Amino acid sequence: MARTTLRTACTMNCYGGCPIDVDVEDGRIVEVRGSAYFPEAQQKLCLKGLSYPQLLNSPERLKTPYIRKDGVLTPASWDEAMDLIVKRLTELRGEYGPETVMLYKGSGNLGGSTANLGMNFWYCFGGYTGRSGGLCDAAQETAINDMFGSSDYGSIAEIADAKLIILWGKNPVHTNLHSMRYIHDAIDKGAKLVVIDPRVSESSDRATLHITPKGGTDGLVAAGLIKFILARGLEDRDFIDKHVHGMPEYEEYLQSLTIGSIVRETGVRLTEFSKLCDLIAETPDFALIQGKGLQRYSNGGQTCRAIAAVAAVCGIIGKRGAGFHASTFMENPPKWPFFPPKPRDHIRETVPVAAVPLEIPKLDPPVKALWVERANPMVSAPGTNDMQRFIESLEFVVVPEAFMTETAKLADVVLPVAMFMERADLFYTYGQNYLQYRQKIVEPPEGCRSEPDIFRELAARFGFDEKYFPKNDVEILRACLAESPYALTLEDLEVAPAKLTSYRDIAWGDLKFNTPSGKIELYSEGLAARWGCDPLPKYVPPLIPKGSFQLITPHAINRINSQFVQNFWLDDAGDDALHMNRADAARLHIKTGDTVRIYNELGEMALPVKVGERVREGAVTVFSGLANLNRLMAPIVTDIGDGASFHTAAVEIERVIL
Ligand code: SF4
Numbered sequence: 220m221a222r223t224t225l226r227t228a229c230t231m232n233c234y235g236g237c238p239i240d241v242d243v244e245d246g247r248i249v250e251v252r253g254s255a256y257f258p259e260a261q262q263k264l265c266l267k268g269l270s271y272p273q274l275l276n277s278p279e280r281l282k283t284p285y286i287r288k289d290g291v292l293t294p295a296s297w298d299e300a301m302d303l304i305v306k307r308l309t310e311l312r313g314e315y316g317p318e319t320v321m322l323y324k325g326s327g328n329l330g331g332s333t334a335n336l337g338m339n340f341w342y343c344f345g346g347y348t349g350r351s352g353g354l355c356d357a358a359q360e361t362a363i364n365d366m367f368g369s370s371d372y373g374s375i376a377e378i379a380d381a382k383l384i385i386l387w388g389k390n391p392v393h394t395n396l397h398s399m400r401y402i403h404d405a406i407d408k409g410a411k412l413v414v415i416d417p418r419v420s421e422s423s424d425r426a427t428l429h430i431t432p433k434g435g436t437d438g439l440v441a442a443g444l445i446k447f448i449l450a451r452g453l454e455d456r457d458f459i460d461k462h463v464h465g466m467p468e469y470e471e472y473l474q475s476l477t478i479g480s481i482v483r484e485t486g487v488r489l490t491e492f493s494k495l496c497d498l499i500a501e502t503p504d505f506a507l508i509q510g511k512g513l514q515r516y517s518n519g520g521q522t523c524r525a526i527a528a529v530a531a532v533c534g535i536i537g538k539r540g541a542g543f544h545a546s547t548f549m550e551n552p553p554k555w556p557f558f559p560p561k562p563r564d565h566i567r568e569t570v571p572v573a574a575v576p577l578e579i580p581k582l583d584p585p586v587k588a589l590w591v592e593r594a595n596p597m598v599s600a601p602g603t604n605d606m607q608r609f610i611e612s613l614e615f616v617v618v619p620e621a622f623m624t625e626t627a628k629l630a631d632v633v634l635p636v637a638m639f640m641e642r643a644d645l646f647y648t649y650g651q652n653y654l655q656y657r658q659k660i661v662e663p664p665e666g667c668r669s670e671p672d673i674f675r676e677l678a679a680r681f682g683f684d685e686k687y688f689p690k691n692d693v694e695i696l697r698a699c700l701a702e703s704p705y706a707l708t709l710e711d712l713e714v715a716p717a718k719l720t721s722y723r724d725i726a727w728g729d730l731k732f733n734t735p736s737g738k739i740e741l742y743s744e745g746l747a748a749r750w751g752c753d754p755l756p757k758y759v760p761p762l763i764p765k766g767s768f769q770l771i772t773p774h775a776i777n778r779i780n781s782q783f784v785q786n787f788w789l790d791d792a793g794d795d796a797l798h799m800n801r802a803d804a805a806r807l808h809i810k811t812g813d814t815v816r817i818y819n820e821l822g823e824m825a826l827p828v829k830v831g832e833r834v835r836e837g838a839v840t841v842f843s844g845l846a847n848l849n850r851l852m853a854p855i856v857t858d859i860g861d862g863a864s865f866h867t868a869a870v871e872i873e874r875v876i877l
Pocket of ligand 1: 229230231233234235236237263264265266267268269396
């Protein structure tokens with residue numbers, strides 16, 4: 220059978236946005252490779268991307284709808300499933316209004332234009348209940364947007380020219396493989412790497428200095444570092460005078476902090492602050508890369524602002540081979556020309572996503588139904604116990620899914636959906652600024668339907684105006700491009716992805732900040748008014764419940780949240796052990812290979828343990844995305860941006876005698 224090669228793009232919630240060459244034989248995907256489409260993707264896929272043939276061809280794929288009958292999910296026909304959805308949604312809307320349906324959207328597939336067909340459906344339905352903020356980067360995005368006036372970001376390729384790189388709260392080996400290549404390039408040319416992370420991560424191997432603060436104290440580490448910088452005269456006064464608003468107030472705040480209290484609270488030694496300052500003195504134009512892990516604490520938004528303040532005080536913003544890197548979404552996504560009128564009076568989007576299970580049940584009119592889209596909140600949201608209680612309290616739950624996830628198992632109707640290589644779309648993501656044509660590569664397995672097709676059929680059954688539900692995906696994409704300000708056609712994107720007009724190699728390279736003061740706002744009254752926080756990035760200790768060990772759940776190399784868990788091909792690549800410090804383990808008579816019980820008042824789980832120096836004393840880590848792991852944490856919202864405070868968790872550990 221002849222092999223053909225087609226191009227598409229990896230659509231996962233990832234910085235990469237990798238273009239992919241896909242080999243197809245006999246209608247099946249047999250091999251994938253990184254494509255040479257754009258240089259930052261380096262013609263490389265990560266392990267997860269390389270596993271797509273196994274994932275898409277997995278025997279675990281759902282291929283028939285399921286309906287709950289007598290409490291048991293039972294295979295059903297598409298007609299039965301659609302009949303039931305129309306009947307129950309109609310009944311519940313009639314009794315409680317359209318807001319009775321909660322739409323819980325996740326980030327399982329990013330940046331698709333045709334996903335808007337779903338919104339068209341809910342607009343035509345008359346409304347819905349949504350949520351505010353996000354599980355991933357809401358605290359960071361809100362904080363940086365407020366401080367700089369936009370979420371500008373530069374090319375990751377710029378890092379290759381840096382002489383000093385500070386990697387703060389980020390593990391690119393697991394989450395942003397392509398930026399790691401540029402970090403290695405810089406080190407090969409003589410650059411020094413500093414990593415600040417409570418865990419000695421896989422990205423630290425070549426670090427000159429690794430600082431391991433107590434989890435959630437990064438904002439105070441940043442304040443302490445700025446105190447040292449000011450004491451040694453390493454700040455850029457000219458930059459501060461021209462481009463920073465609120466420095467006198469911030470300096471006054473810093474005076475209220477003693478070095479002794481900073482060292483005690485953060486666990487960072489004086490010598491470490493001093494050494495980092497030596498490196499900054501050697502290389503005043505350094506690159507500061509801010510990750511997303513540090514904003515998953517209760518104080519996450521102010522932490523992001525405090526770290527960004529280091530960049531502002533040192534004047535590294537907008538400089539080639541230096542700068543502040545905190546990526547965010549594309550500013551200029553394609554337009555959607557098919558929206559029906561928005562039923563504003565019947566859309567509620569005020570409950571932070573992390574608080575959904577606690578706050579949604581208090582709404583009036585009540586939420587009685589749930590539609591889960593590209594999400595698996597039973598594993599990916601904090602507070603699994605509360606989420607389970609919430610879902611089980613509802614009258615009707617629909618989950619379109621490719622696999623029988625933990626959330627799908629609680630549904631009344633499960634619909635088997637096509638995966639991303641099985642339908643066409645436009646694709647854009649964060650971490651780079653390319654628009655790509657995500658071509659359809661193969662037909663979905665028999666029995667699966669695409670989400671746009673599901674909404675088209677439901678719209679027809681509800682009798683909604685068909686002009687809002689165009690039939691042909693490719694024609695929809697053409698219409699989106701025609702409405703967007705890029706002067707691009709689908710044929711252009713077939714040849715190569717397009718770098719968009721909002722793209723700049725260097726973030727804030729023009730030193731223009733779209734804030735009320737026109738400067739970087741260390742002091743922000745607007746932020747304080749919106750979020751009830753201090754106008755300055757003042758440190759507030761993270762909320763950590765009582766317990767012997769702080770539980771930190773960083774991202775795994777073989778999963779993106781709960782995605783890819785169904786791909787057994789990746790099992791050996793992962794690490795599902797609990798990691799703990801040697802000194803803590805010795806006290807509890809625990810050694811590598813033992814099984815331990817991890818527990819608190821919310822739940823428990825058993826895992827093998829790895830003992831070493833990767834984690835600081837008093838903390839343990841388990842990579843996120845494991846079923847039941849998030850039962851050990853409560854659904855806590857961050858200080859700014861309605862983000863999710865995943866790291867607000869403490870546990871006890873005991874050895875299991877087998
Ligand atoms: S998951 Fe990320 S790095 Fe991996 S192939 Fe997809 S876009 Fe690329």
